[in-house]
Amino acid sequence: MSNPTSRNMNKLNCPYICPNAPPILEKSSYLQAGQKKSHENPFASPYVPGLIQPPEKKYYPADAPPHYLPQQMDSTSGDILGMGPIGPWAAGHVDWTPQAGMTGVRPVVDKYSITRYSTGEWRRNNLHTLTPRATDKAKALDASIKGDIAKALKDMDDMQNDSNKKLKERVKNLAHWKKQVQNTLKAISQEIQTLDADRDKLKSACRILMLPEAISRECLELRTFRYEPDLVRDDAEQELIKEVSIVGEIRRVFQDTLAKVEVQMAHNKAAKAAIEFDWSDKISTLKIDNRNLNLTSESNLILHHPGVARWPENATSLEYWEHFCKESIRNCEEVRKKSENLRGDLMTIILKGSQDMKTQADRTNLALAETVSATEQLCVKLEETLKSNLQTIADVEKLIDYLKESLRKVDERDKLSNTRLRNRNYGRPHVENCRDEAQYGLMAEAKFIKETSESLKGKLREAEAVRAELMKYRGELEKDIACKRKSLNIDQDRISRVRAHLPTPEEFADA
Template sequence: MSQPMAWNMDKLTCPYICPNAPPSNFDKPVYLKGGHRKSHDNPFASPYVPGSVQPPEKKQYPPDAPPRYLPQQTDSTSGDVLGMGPIGPWAAGHLDWTPQAGMTGVRPVVDKYSITRYSTGEWRRNNLRTLTPRATDKAKALDTSIKGDLAKAIKGMDDMQDGCNKKLKTRVKTLAHWKKQVQNTLKAISDEIETLDANRQKLKSASRILMLPEAISRECLELRTFRYEPDLVRDDAEQELIKEVSIVGEIRRVFQETLAKVEVQMANNRAAKAAIEIDWSDKISTLKIDNQNLNLTPDSNLILHHPGVARWPENATSLEYWEHYCKESIRNCEEVRQKSENLRGDLMTIIVKGSQDMKIQGDRTNLALAETVSATEQLCAKLEETLKDNLKTIADVENLIDYLKESLRNIDERDKLSNTRLLNRNYGRPNVENCRDEAQYGLMGEAKFIKETADSLKGKLREAEAVRAELMKYRGELEKDIACKRKSLNIDQDRIARVRAHLPTPEEFANA
């Protein structure tokens, strides 16, 4: 490897020509960073001197540098710009710049020997661009993409088919469930039609016996109107009595409507049976088709192309409407059957149900009356206790008023004493003796304190008298309320209890 030249700042010397020259400071070559230009300092800028031409220097590259024909780290963006001197490839040329230069800056000039338009860095970048594969990568990417899409499509079709099979299984289970429900409903309505032979004559006698509990309930309501005004409330007992009357009327109305609608109910039962039979037949056919579809596979021998089937039929309904129709069909048939059971039920069943309702309502009314009586008794006892406390409080307040009056009389005597002392000192002491001594100040303070105390006690006396007036008024209210409560107790506990003792029992209804 040739050694680089070293230049002395005082004079130009060469180590090969002048062995005594100082050693070179250029141990390693210096590379330009990207974006920097080479210095225009040219050793050949001076006139030519014989022996100034140096041997060739071998370029050094980093160990990890790419091949020489590819872009290097030492390449500058402005190209290999050389200085101009007395000797060189373009000694007789001139600088030139064109838009084609781009980021490379100044370009070499044209002389009579050759033309150079691009730098070495641009040549290497062009090599990199030429060697970079294009269509090959696209082909590989296309092959990978197509195979991946095909595998994804096949997997998606398998997943879709598995999902459809699962949905078909779920649909078959749902259809089987609803078919069973419809079949049970059909059997129930058929049994109901077969057993619709009710005895309707005894219902009339059951309607007549309802007049007794109705009369008892109305009489109890009328007796409660004799209560005094503070107790004329719509309490639970009143509500239950009104409800009792309403229940009697409703039971009578149900009996009468039942007698009038037996023949109509028979026609309704037959119509409901026909509708449920159609629904049952449709579900059997659908279940058979879905079972057949569930057993079909891509390897089956019964599958064919059927163009135009991937569309919604004109008569197709939504799943929500189908579920609603199934529920409504069963519910309508059940409603008809329930009405038929209510109509064709034997006399004992209807009478027992009505008597049970009356018994339950009677118990609720009696319980409400008992609670009202208990609450009224407790209130009456509390009122009497409150009246006693009120009388005691009135006595205490009156004693307090007497005590305040006695205290005011004592304070009045003290006020007279203070005033007399002040009068004697103000008008009894002659000349300069009538001074403002400590005794005078004390008497003045005593008079003021006595006056304020008297005023305060008079205010307390007025408050006590006002409280006594309120207590007296409260006493009258308590006595009046106690009389009212005792009147209500007489009605609810005595008179109504004797009337309600004649209510018919369920056994009496059954034996009517």
């Protein structure tokens, strides 16, 4: 064991052993000029009998390491070992002190041994030798690698959990947009079905429209069979012509609307195809993301796929995807709204057209009814006039018979007068044939009878002319009555039966 003096020297010689303790400063002494340093061993002392002491048992604590390893009582201060009074060996200096490696501090070598290391240094060397540095590095490397692996696995788990959360959010977002697209697809599909049904109604209305047009044209054609006095362009004729014109206009509107419906149907189908593609893409993407969400490290369907950790050439941004989803739905909704508006216009056209046609049919029926009423009244009046004319003809014929009877009587009187005058003119002889009063009277009577006969003949001619006129008027009346009966038969019977088949607005709406 070293003495306190050695420890103090060691403290002076090794100030770095305990850097936290303040160094003990002693006054330095320097040699004078011409003086030499003494080489005497300060530890040497003269031998004294009885100096040798019995061996002392060294005490080691219970928790002390093996004896070949550093102990707590080992000195690491770098004492300069010296030789005692016993022993011929030269004293040496250790080189494990701060002065190691300096010239003049190497140990003295003799033929027996050298003093180079202390026991503590030997033990420390044993510890250093027994402590495998590669094992420490291996342990450190093992701990580092395990820590790195644990950290990497934890980071990968965190990133995988984050990816799973993002996948769940993405699946939720996809499901939301898929639902929106599916609702839009269902709406446009329903709209296509409804528009197709309304298109069939419009086509049926176009076919039904042929019936009122045929009825109106047949009514006009039937009215051409009226006799010439009734071939007039009356209100009924005007309304029938207007009815044919309205039917033509309604057909034109129907055809234009049908063309618009065909174009809109093409747009609807194109929008449906586009939204179906979008819906199909979202279904496929949702299936892929759901499958990815259900995949784990223990799944048996995972493989290495080199080169997949890169953006595809056709990859789009999330903003563009959301914009595309919104635009796809908005475009489909715009097409559906246009289709709904067109359907509203279509049904309005059908209802308004059928109502206009019904209104025009009522106007035509009213005009026909007024014409029939006027014709019936005229027919009654004509029949009354015909009866009066027949009575007049009978009276004129009686008058003619009376005139003929009177002419016959006048003729007999004329024959009587002529016979008398002949007898007197050619029967009286000679001078007896004189112009007496009787002769003058007979002459005057013959003249008066002649004048009366001529007058009666004139009256007879006038009566016969009047009778002829009355007969002609009778024929005209009878012809006019027949014409009116014909017109009544056409307007009241035949046209009424034909116009009874005119379609109602309900038939157009339910076509």
